[in-house]
Amino acid sequence: MSTAAQEKELPWHLQGNWYPVQDELTVSGLEVEGEIPRELNGIYVRNGMNPRSGWSDHWFFGNGMVHGVELADGKASYRNRFVKTPYYEQDMDMLTGIMDPVASPANTHIFQHAGRILTFEEAHIPWQIDRKLGTVGPVDFGGKLNRPFTAHPRICPETGEMLAFGYAPMSEPHLVYYRIDPQGEMVQYEPIDIPRPVMMHDWNVTRNHVIFMDLPIVFSLDHGGFAFKPECGARLGVMPRSGTNADVRWFDIEPCYVFHPLNSHEEGNRLVLYVCRQPRAMVGGLDNVGSNEDTSARLWRWTIDLDAGNVKEEQVDDSPGDFPRIDDRLTGLKARYGYTLGMVPASGSPQYDRWVHKHDLDRGTRTTHDLGENLHGGEPQFVPRTPDSGEDDGFVVTIAHDESTDQSSFFILDAQNIESAPLAKVKLPRRVPYGAHGNWIADA
Numbered sequence: 001m002s003t004a005a006q007e008k009e010l011p012w013h014l015q016g017n018w019y020p021v022q023d024e025l026t027v028s029g030l031e032v033e034g035e036i037p038r039e040l041n042g043i044y045v046r047n048g049m050n051p052r053s054g055w056s057d058h059w060f061f062g063n064g065m066v067h068g069v070e071l072a073d074g075k076a077s078y079r080n081r082f083v084k085t086p087y088y089e090q091d092m093d094m095l096t097g098i099m100d101p102v103a104s105p106a107n108t109h110i111f112q113h114a115g116r117i118l119t120f121e122e123a124h125i126p127w128q129i130d131r132k133l134g135t136v137g138p139v140d141f142g143g144k145l146n147r148p149f150t151a152h153p154r155i156c157p158e159t160g161e162m163l164a165f166g167y168a169p170m171s172e173p174h175l176v177y178y179r180i181d182p183q184g185e186m187v188q189y190e191p192i193d194i195p196r197p198v199m200m201h202d203w204n205v206t207r208n209h210v211i212f213m214d215l216p217i218v219f220s221l222d223h224g225g226f227a228f229k230p231e232c233g234a235r236l237g238v239m240p241r242s243g244t245n246a247d248v249r250w251f252d253i254e255p256c257y258v259f260h261p262l263n264s265h266e267e268g269n270r271l272v273l274y275v276c277r278q279p280r281a282m283v284g285g286l287d288n289v290g291s292n293e294d295t296s297a298r299l300w301r302w303t304i305d306l307d308a309g310n311v312k313e314e315q316v317d318d319s320p321g322d323f324p325r326i327d328d329r330l331t332g333l334k335a336r337y338g339y340t341l342g343m344v345p346a347s348g349s350p351q352y353d354r355w356v357h358k359h360d361l362d363r364g365t366r367t368t369h370d371l372g373e374n375l376h377g378g379e380p381q382f383v384p385r386t387p388d389s390g391e392d393d394g395f396v397v398t399i400a401h402d403e404s405t406d407q408s409s410f411f412i413l414d415a416q417n418i419e420s421a422p423l424a425k426v427k428l429p430r431r432v433p434y435g436a437h438g439n440w441i442a443d444a
């Protein structure tokens, strides 16, 4: 970790447990408190920003580092690796890296699709890694992709397709929709008209539709790249999954920002979206990702009535939280339960809290796991007990950090008894810096 003197000079995203780690470890036989469920065989991989030089100009610009917690027959091991793209190899800054769609930080998310483990960052193309977290190479879908690809694709549990989009603030088209078939072939590349370039971090998918979010973090060279401009308005664009730009219907909503939706589904001619909505975001510019009362996200439900042509907007939970996840087997379908990480409100910079929330969307209730004093969690992911077990029958996993001991642990919670003590707490052999998103990759 940095020295206290150095830390005083550092921006928030390089202080404390945000500060990067440099060594790549492989450690087996980790100490476990409790018992690792025998059903869990696979690897949890979490991505995050981890600048190799120890410096990045912005939280978003650090090199991708993947941390893997591998579970097998009740035992745990750990490994971490940088994602070794040209952005890493040449230690680029973002201004240089942004010019080359291959030079990705690869620092935001990870998904397995069509037999490939892919890492993502939203301004570049995906990069493939292997099961041991070694870097394989860039994925351009046979030369069809040479521009940004979101870090939040959705994999349809019914068709096996990977649905995605890419937004490009500095070049046209500013938005493109991508559909990738279950074999990993890009079968649709559809430019979508939007009135101005905006930051589109995530989106929504239902059984028959995709819903783009044209929300007013607007590209602006005057404000370091992007700034919140509510006067530009906010709209949701609904398109059939195999539709075209001409099919998109736009619906006005109250200006706001959503980094992460939870899930969405269809009820007849209505589309029901659950989102972590914040009234404002990046007010004054890209540097201001800070958290205050009106930039804290809370769970909302947006109901798009395709017949009436309007959107009903309702807050459904009053607790600040983000990093929403559901049982991924219900992506785009009706899910009863969602999981979020509590966020410390009004803390000046994003701060992950000690609370892992489980939301019952049918009842509008919330139950919470308290990770403990001095603990700060990460994105909580639901992992089913078996491929065929019911929606709530499984585990919620997350990597948490203890500020008092500077140690990180991998928590395995019982999804059906989320408030109870963890089923297992795996002591990780090193501090894992706060990061972004992860996924469980079950052994076949």
Ligand SMILES: [Fe+2]
Pocket: 108, 151, 152, 201, 202, 259, 260, 436, 437
């Ligand atoms: Fe994200």
